Amino acid sequence: MKNVVILDDYQEVALEMADWARLGSRASVKVVNRRFSDRNALKQAIAQANVLVCNRERTRIDRDLIADLPDLELIVTSGMQNKAIDIAAANERGIPVCGTAMLGYPTVELTWALILAFFRNLPSEIASLKAGGWQVGLGHGLQGKTLGIVGYGRIGKGVAKAGLGFGMNVLALSRSLTADSAAADGVQKADLDTLLAKSDVVSLHLNVNSESRGLIGAKQFERMKNTALFVNTARSILIDETALVEALTKGTIGGAALDVFDEEPLPNYHPLLSTPKTLLTPHLGYVTEENYRASYSEALENIEAWLDGSLTRVLTA
Structure with missing residues (x-):
C-alpha cells in the first residue's frame, strides 16, 4: 500500500473535496494541517510518503527535502505550475511532478x-x-x-x-x-x-x-x-x-x-x-470550495493514473 500525504490543508477540508475512498486498499491518505517552520519536523512528518500532494506553494519542496525522502515516488501540486517545487531535482530522482487545473x-x-x-x-x-x-x-x-x-x-x-x-x-x-x-x-x-x-x-x-x-x-x-x-x-x-x-x-x-x-x-x-x-487577506485568491474540488479531484485522478502505470498532467522543469 502506498502512503499519500496531503500537505497544508489549513481549513481541514481536503478529505471532503474528492472521493479519496476510490484509492481503496492501494493507498492510505494522511493529511497534514499545520505549516512547519522547522524543516526537520517537516521531514519527520512526511518521511514515509510515497506521494506528496501540495496545496499551491505553501511548502517548499526543494532539492534537500527531496533527497531526504527516500520513499517519495510522486509529487502532485494544485495548479499547473509551482515555483516552490524543485521539479528538476525530483526528475533526477525519477520522481514525476503532476499538476491540476485551477479556476481563474x-x-x-x-x-x-x-x-x-x-x-x-x-x-x-x-x-x-x-x-x-x-x-x-x-x-x-x-x-x-x-x-x-x-x-x-x-x-x-x-x-x-x-x-x-x-x-x-x-x-x-x-x-x-x-x-x-x-x-x-x-x-x-x-x-x-x-x-x-x-x-x-x-x-x-x-x-x-x-x-x-x-x-x-x-x-x-x-x-x-x-x-x-x-x-x-x-x-x-x-x-x-x-x-x-x-x-x-x-x-x-x-x-x-x-x-x-x-x-x-x-x-x-x-x-x-x-x-x-x-x-x-491571508492568501485567499484561489481558496474557494469550487477551486478545491476541482484541484483535489484532479490530484486524485493523477494518483490513480500513476498507480495504473501511466501519468497525467506532467509538469516539466
Missing part, C-alpha cells in the same frame, strides 16, 4: 472584493458599526477612474472586464498584447511607466519569471499617484515588500491591498500588519 475567476473576484472594500472604507465602517457607531468616513467611486492591469492573462483580463463594467478606463501591460487586441477588449495598451503614472488602481497579475521578479520597487512606487491603490493578488516575489512598506509609511501611494506575502503565514511581527492604509 476566484482570484478575479477577490481582487475586486479588495478594491471595492478599500474604496468604500468597508473595514472601518464595519468596525464602527459593530462598536456601536455609524458612518466614519467618505468613500470614493470608481467610475471614470483609471485601472492599470500589469499582466494581461486570464486573470488580468477578468479584472479588466469588471473594471470596464464599473465605468473605468483600463490600461494593460503584457508582452503579447498589441494595440489592436487591446482595443478589441476595450482597453489601452501601455508601458509600465505610463500605467503607473496614470492609474488610480494598479493591480498585478503576472507570472513569476526572470523579467517579472522584483518588477515593482521603490522607483515604481514613486511613479504612482499619491492617491493610488496598489493591489497584489499574484505573487509577493513580484514586488519589493520593504519598499512597499516605506511607500505606504511616507504616503508615496494611497494604499495597498495585498493577498500574498514574502513569508506565509504572515508572522505577527511583520511590519505590514502595522503599516497604515493597508487591506490584507
Whole structure:
C-alpha cells in the first residue's frame, strides 16, 4: 500500500473535496494541517510518503527535502505550475511532478472584493458599526477612474472586464498584447511607466519569471499617484515588500491591498500588519470550495493514473 500525504490543508477540508475512498486498499491518505517552520519536523512528518500532494506553494519542496525522502515516488501540486517545487531535482530522482487545473475567476473576484472594500472604507465602517457607531468616513467611486492591469492573462483580463463594467478606463501591460487586441477588449495598451503614472488602481497579475521578479520597487512606487491603490493578488516575489512598506509609511501611494506575502503565514511581527492604509487577506485568491474540488479531484485522478502505470498532467522543469 502506498502512503499519500496531503500537505497544508489549513481549513481541514481536503478529505471532503474528492472521493479519496476510490484509492481503496492501494493507498492510505494522511493529511497534514499545520505549516512547519522547522524543516526537520517537516521531514519527520512526511518521511514515509510515497506521494506528496501540495496545496499551491505553501511548502517548499526543494532539492534537500527531496533527497531526504527516500520513499517519495510522486509529487502532485494544485495548479499547473509551482515555483516552490524543485521539479528538476525530483526528475533526477525519477520522481514525476503532476499538476491540476485551477479556476481563474476566484482570484478575479477577490481582487475586486479588495478594491471595492478599500474604496468604500468597508473595514472601518464595519468596525464602527459593530462598536456601536455609524458612518466614519467618505468613500470614493470608481467610475471614470483609471485601472492599470500589469499582466494581461486570464486573470488580468477578468479584472479588466469588471473594471470596464464599473465605468473605468483600463490600461494593460503584457508582452503579447498589441494595440489592436487591446482595443478589441476595450482597453489601452501601455508601458509600465505610463500605467503607473496614470492609474488610480494598479493591480498585478503576472507570472513569476526572470523579467517579472522584483518588477515593482521603490522607483515604481514613486511613479504612482499619491492617491493610488496598489493591489497584489499574484505573487509577493513580484514586488519589493520593504519598499512597499516605506511607500505606504511616507504616503508615496494611497494604499495597498495585498493577498500574498514574502513569508506565509504572515508572522505577527511583520511590519505590514502595522503599516497604515493597508487591506490584507491571508492568501485567499484561489481558496474557494469550487477551486478545491476541482484541484483535489484532479490530484486524485493523477494518483490513480500513476498507480495504473501511466501519468497525467506532467509538469516539466
